[in-house]
Amino acid sequence: MERNFQRAFLAVVLAVLLAVPAGVALWSHRETSAYYENRALAERPALTWAGLWDGTFGSELESWYSDHAPGRTTLLKWDTAVQMEVLRRPVVNGIVLDAGDVLVPFLEYQEYTPVAYSSTVGPIAEEFAKLDAHVEANGGSFYFVGFPEQRVYFQDAFPGYLNSHEDEAAAADAIFREALEAEGVAFLDMREVYDGLGHPADFYSAVDHHYNYYGAYAAYRAILDALTADGWDVPVLTEEDLTFQELPNPYIGSRNRKLYNLWPNEDRAIIAAQAAPVPFTRYDNGTRTDKPLFVLPAAEDLPTTYDLYMGGDFGETILDTGRPELPDVLVFGDSFTNALETLLYASFDEMHALDLRHYTEKTLKDYITDYQPDIVLCVMNDTFYYTPTGNGDVWPGP
Amino acid sequence: MAFSSMTFLFAFLPAAVVCYFLLPAKWRTARNGCLLLFSLAFYAWGGVRLLPLLALSVGISYVGGRLAAPGRPRARAAMAAAVALHVVLLGYFKYTGFFLENLAALGLSVSVPKILLPAGISFYTFQGIAYVVDVYRGTVPAERSAARLALFMVFFPQLLQGPILRYQDMAADLTARRETAADATAGAIRFCFGLAKKVLLADALGQIADGAFAAGGRLTVGLAWLGALAYTLQLYFDFSGYTDMALGLGRVFGFRLPENFDYPYVSRSATEFWRRWHRTLSFWFRDYVYIPLGGNRCSRRRQVFNLLVVWMLTGLWHGSAWNFVLWGLYYAALLMGEKFLWGKRLERLPGAVRHVYAMVLVTVGWVLFRSADLGQVGQMVSAMFGAAPGGAWSGEAAYYVRQYAWELVLAIPAALPVKDWLAARLEARRAAGSRAAVTLTWGVGLLAFALLGWSVVRILSTGVQSFLYFQF
Structure with a gap:
């Protein structure tokens, strides 16, 4: 019996050791990205003498081999389930499971001091000041619209033993706002707006780092209130003009996606139908498209994501409503713009939306010079305030 | 390659x-050649540029051994030259930067070159020195086959982290070993358990240690102790896990490599700890440094000197930094204290008290070992003993306890001889004819297989974490 066991054990182990390379050889070409990890899989490295000489070939091959192991996604999903349900860890795949009804990210305990923020904010504020002056010189008005990110909005949900960076975020946001206002930039702080409305929990997604459509609508109204106060006369979509509806589809948020969508929740995407829809012609990256404001899955049981708003991030999107009597607006910023765009366009003749992470045709300065918008909005969540690249790169060069 | x-x-x-196993068993030379080629490929995986130095080290050992054999003219000079060459190579790659940095710190105008430390150099250099000295002493004959000597020095299971072999540990197996299914099974099971120790325990505990040692101004008494204990356990599971894998792989190929650990955390004194921790290194220093210096058979003053030399070298062998020197001298002081001052009184204390005594000293020792510099040593040790900038306890410490509760709980029995006790009980029952015990042997195999699978999943999830002793 013992000999049988030994032979069986060795045969099984050897079979497994050989099955993995066979699987990699057969199926490695099938997948190029890891959806749940939100990243591209490593590519097979080229075999070069230089790579062999310094050992980089070995480390690159390890990355490729690991990424293309057969059944990798399934194994990682099982592992996540074990970490969540069996081992009951408070943090799994960088997501806190001990924060009540919401998912927030695990944050390192190390914090930056207010001094560190103060020392870096100057050049950033100067760039926004230059942009503000340029918009004004081209006949427009510039507004910075700042949002708290979901983890900041729900910072009270962090368990006491974790660091929510509450004080750090408050200090960093205040320093940023003060610096921009000192440069004369109009700053619309949505943290303040939401707090004024009672800080409703249903303004933000429980499973995604964005707000939801209620939060977007409140922001839209606050922006239009500010424009009206500054003398702009634009139509407003009131609550009577809209019918909010919760989609039946499962909603995969960026937080839950890291957990392989295994965290049970009832969070759903919300959209709003206009009672009298404002018609528009849409162009994405210069090409006319019939894409709607909300890109919905084909069936109710199929999952949806935040990308349903405007169909996700594009370098440039233009919605033309053909009402030349109204002003034009240029919106640029991170993905918080997406949900906002579905509302904003209805108040303007043309809405141009840029995502500077993807738009490379012109600089923002040149775009404004050429387009001459009446209003320019920078929409940014506070985790990007101090990022000088992407949508923070508002004034390249001197 | 890890x-x-x-x-x-x-x-x-x-x-x-x-x-290896496709080659007929009677083709011993071919099987050795196969292992040699795979061992060279294993080493070259980290960069082909590393191979010439390894080849040079093998060459020094081979030629040195041939010339240092008893009866050869100028054997002593040949031995001394071979040892000196090994030491020069090790010294150049491992200590040049440290030496020049200290000169620069003293104000001398020297540039400090960046010299990449070749993986495993501390281990294969010590094997080479041991071989040449043993040949000179007549303990082992000079190996005629360069390939066999090369296999002894570069055998991939133990090339990067030991155990540090002496030629007599392997000589008989090089020519006359016998591979069996029983050995291969036992070796594979040990490999799986070793992999699990590394991936499931050491890597997780390392997260706590990394966090605590990086805490700086956030350090609390609790976090400092938690980090120190986590590192104590991490290092054991990391290094002994590697050793289990090395010994397991050796056994698959028919080699019986020497044990490196004997449950060091059951020790009741620092002296006992060093009889149980990294035994092949301790034996090496005993046989090739301490005894040639005079060992115990000399005056007390000379013994103190010998111990100081051995432990300073032990510290420096681990790394070229002052905290390693301090760590070595710390153990020199403890061992001398136990030998000459409080050893007899210690033996009269209850076992539990002696165990606590040993574990506190060992844990503090690992803090010296893990710290990046002497400043961090002071920060951690003072925090452990009450002078922590963050007070007694923090949420950060609570997080690590919650997050790694399973590992912390499992690590304690896994570091004690519980497995050996269970195995002995099982064997006794099996010898008595218990069918349940026979069935349980299948259970061990299934557990090993499950641990292999789980370890692989964790590797896929978190990536490869380097072994701690690779840096030495």
Whole structure:
């Protein structure tokens, strides 16, 4: 019996050791990205003498081999389930499971001091000041619209033993706002707006780092209130003009996606139908498209994501409503713009939306010079305030 | 190439096993050649540029051994030259930067070159020195076959982290070993358990240690102790896990490599600890440094000197930094204290008290070992003993306890001889004819297989974490 066991054990182990390379050889070409990890899989490295000489070939091959192991996604999903349900860890795949009804990210305990923020904010504020002056010189008005990110909005949900960076975020946001206002930039702080409305929990997604459509609508109204106060006369979509509806589809948020969508929740995407829809012609990256404001899955049981708003991030999107009597607006910023765009366009003749992470045709300065918008909005969540690249790169060069 | 990498587990290892066992058992030279080629490929995986130095080290050992054999003219000079060459190579690659940095710190105008430390150099250099000295002493005959000597020095299971072999540990197996299914099974099971120790325990505990040692101004008494204990356990599971894998792989290929650990955390004194921790290194320093210096058979003053030399070298062998020197001298002081001052009184204390005494000293020792510099040593040790900038306890410490509760709980019995006790009980029952015990042997295999699978999943999830002793 013992000999049988030994032979069986060795045969099984050897079979497994050989099955993995066979699987990699057969199926490695099938997948190029890891959806749940939100990243591209490593590519097979080229075999070069230089790579062999310094050992980089070995480390690159390890990355490729690991990424293309057969059944990798399934194994990682099982592992996540074990970490969540069996081992009951408070943090799994960088997501806190001990924060009540919401998912927030695990944050390192190390914090930056207010001094560190103060020392870096100057050049950033100067760039926004230059942009503000340029918009004004081209006949427009510039507004910075700042949002708290979901983890900041729900910072009270962090368990006491974790660091929510509450004080750090408050200090960093205040320093940023003060610096921009000192440069004369109009700053619309949505943290303040939401707090004024009672800080409703249903303004933000429980499973995604964005707000939801209620939060977007409140922001839209606050922006239009500010424009009206500054003398702009634009139509407003009131609550009577809209019918909010919760989609039946499962909603995969960026937080839950890291957990392989295994965290049970009832969070759903919300959209709003206009009672009298404002018609528009849409162009994405210069090409006319019939894409709607909300890109919905084909069936109710199929999952949806935040990308349903405007169909996700594009370098440039233009919605033309053909009402030349109204002003034009240029919106640029991170993905918080997406949900906002579905509302904003209805108040303007043309809405141009840029995502500077993807738009490379012109600089923002040149775009404004050429387009001459009446209003320019920078929409940014506070985790990007101090990022000088992407949508923070508002004034390249001197 | 790390044992806990996908390329090792699912490309190199099956290729080596299949190629090796496809060769007929009676073709011993061919099988050795196969292992040698795979060992060289294993080493070259980290960069072909590393091979010339390894080849030079083998060459020094081979020629040195041939010339230092008893009866050869100028054997002593040949031995001394070979040892000196080994020491020069090790010194150049490991200590040049440290030496020049200290000169620069003293104000001398020297540039400090960046010299990449070749993986495993501390281990294969010590094997080479041991071989040449043993040949000179007549303990082992000079090896005529350069290939066999090369295999002794570069055998991939133990090339990067030991155990540090002496030629007599391997000589008989090089020519007359016998591979069996029983040995291969036992070796494979030990490999799986070793992999699990590394991936499931050491890597997780390392997260706590890394966090605590990086805490700086956030350090609390609790976090400092938690980090120190986590590192104490991490280092054991990391290093002994590697050793389990090395010994397991050796056994698959028919080699019986020497044990490196004997449950060091059951020790009741610092002296006992060093009889149980990294035993092949302790034996090396005993046989090739301490005894040639005079060992115990000399005056007390000379003994103190000998111990100081051995422990300073032990510290420096681990790394070229002052905290390693301090760590070595710390153990020199403890061992001398136990030998000359409080050893007899210690033996009269209850076992539990002696165990606590040993574990506190060992844990503090690992803080010296883990710290990046002497400043961090002071920060951690003072925090452990009450002078922590963050007070007694923090949320950060609570997080680590919650997050790694399973590992902390499992690590304690895993560091004690519980497995050996269970195995002995099982064997006794099996010898008595218990069928349940026979069935349980299948259970061990299934557990090993499950641990292999789980370890691989964790590797896929978190990536390959380097072994701690690779840096030495």
